[in-house]
Amino acid sequence: MADKINLNADIGEGFGAYDIGNDAELMEIIKSASIACGFHAGDPLTMRRLVAHAARVGASVGVHPGFNDLWGFGRRRITMPAEDLEYLIAYQIGALQAMVRYEGLSVTHLKPHGALNNMAAEDETLAMAIGRAIQITDPGIIYVALAGSSMHTAAEKLGLRLAREGFADRQYEDDGNLASRSISGTVIKDPVVACEQAVRMVRDGEVVSRHGKVIPVQVETLCVHGDELTGVAVAREVRKGLEAAGIAVVPLPEMLI
Numbered sequence: 001m002a003d004k005i006n007l008n009a010d011i012g013e014g015f016g017a018y019d020i021g022n023d024a025e026l027m028e029i030i031k032s033a034s035i036a037c038g039f040h041a042g043d044p045l046t047m048r049r050l051v052a053h054a055a056r057v058g059a060s061v062g063v064h065p066g067f068n069d070l071w072g073f074g075r076r077r078i079t080m081p082a083e084d085l086e087y088l089i090a091y092q093i094g095a096l097q098a099m100v101r102y103e104g105l106s107v108t109h110l111k112p113h114g115a116l117n118n119m120a121a122e123d124e125t126l127a128m129a130i131g132r133a134i135q136i137t138d139p140g141i142i143y144v145a146l147a148g149s150s151m152h153t154a155a156e157k158l159g160l161r162l163a164r165e166g167f168a169d170r171q172y173e174d175d176g177n178l179a180s181r182s183i184s185g186t187v188i189k190d191p192v193v194a195c196e197q198a199v200r201m202v203r204d205g206e207v208v209s210r211h212g213k214v215i216p217v218q219v220e221t222l223c224v225h226g227d228e229l230t231g232v233a234v235a236r237e238v239r240k241g242l243e244a245a246g247i248a249v250v251p252l253p254e255m256l257i
Contacts, residue, residue, distance in 0.1 A: 004248040005202045006163070006221035006255050007239055008032040008144070010064050010113065011051045013041035013073075013227050021226040025144065027053050029235045032060045032221065032252040034144070037092035040066030040074025047099045055103040060251040062109035062144070065130075066116050073227075074114035075181070082129040085116075089133035093141070108253050110134055111144035111223075112151070115175045120161035121146045121177060122155075127154035134160055142252060147217045148176045161256055166219035168198035169228065171210040176217070179210050186210065189230040193239035198222050198238045199245050200247045220255040 011023045012035040027033060033054050036042030042064075054061045066074030068088070072151040080088075089110075096107050112120055112130060120126040127150040133157055134141045145151030147164035155162040171179040179186040188194045201207050207217050207256065224235040239249055 002202050002247060004250050004255065005219070005242060006032055006252040007064055007224065007228040007235070007242070007249050007253065008062075009224050009231065009235060010034045010036070011226045012036045012046045014046060015041055015070065015227070015243065021228070022232050023050060023226060024053065025225050025232045026224075027057050029232070029239050030059060030224070031039050031249055032061070032062060032109065032172050034062045034064035034109070035096060036064050036066065036113065037095045039088070039092060040067045040070065040113050043189045044099070048102065049094060051099050051103050051105065055105055058251070060088055060108040060253055061105055062111055062252070063093050063107055064113050065089050066113035068084040074116065077115045077119060082125050084188070085126060086133045088251045089130050090137050093133060093137045093231060098139070100246055102187070107138065108251075109142035109144050111165070117146070118178065120151050121149035124150040124154060127151040128158070128193045131155060131158040131160055136146060142256065143159055146176075146178070146220060147219055161235055163220040163252055164218055165221050165223055166198070166201045166207065166217055167223050168194045169223075169225055169234050172207055172215060174209045174211055174213045174215070187225075187228065189234070191230065194224070194234045195241035199241050199247070202242065202247050203245055223251055237255055253256070
């Protein structure tokens with residue numbers, strides 16, 4: 001049984017005058033913030049505000065890059081050459097690197113968003129492109145990857161720091177990949193159910209697929225989705241449950257010491 005875990009959330013996913021999720025409350029619960037960098041969501045003012053909030057609450061800050069798809073919130077699959085994707089990722093890393101300097105922080109991790117995350121989990125060519133962008137811009141950035149995915153493999157091949165990720169609020173398929181959001185019920189909105197799944201992953205090293213298969217998993221970080229209306233309630237219950245089980249919730253860099 002692990003005695004500590006990181007809790008992360010994808011935040012800053014509004015744009016301009018539009019907010020999605022309750023970032024302020026989430027930041028008081030989580031220990032690592034993955035911030036949208038202007039492609040699937042986000043903008044400079046939102047990024048700046050959330051970096052300042054992270055500094056106040058002691059949360060580590062990471063890049064949450066997505067496809068250039070504001071209308072589709074980065075959840076539509078886009079096919080592009082691997083080289084183009086590499087530069088797309090490097091561009092978004094650079095944007096957040098600029099913003100964290102205002103608070104004297106550094107970018108600690110990178111976690112792809114939405115369709116990009118799903119595609120790179122299955123396609124090693126895309127996963128390697130993301131990894132190369134990390135390697136060139138700052139090889140100290142932690143590559144957050146779905147445990148057992150192609151991103152996991154890419155991080156190891158490139159010698160990058162790796163944090164294997166589990167999801168408290170998503171159902172899994174039998175192969176260990178996330179079940180599609182298009183399938184009813186695959187986003188877990190019940191805080192108690194999400195908490196039970198999170199504690200089981202950390203304590204027992206396993207997760208049960210939506211078909212009932214027990215899948216072994218080893219994770220350094222757990223995600224709660226901030227764009228869901230239930231995000232704050234789920235995050236609060238997950239953290240409460242983890243700590244009740246004797247599992248400390250810490251910033252992501254502390255998981256890799």
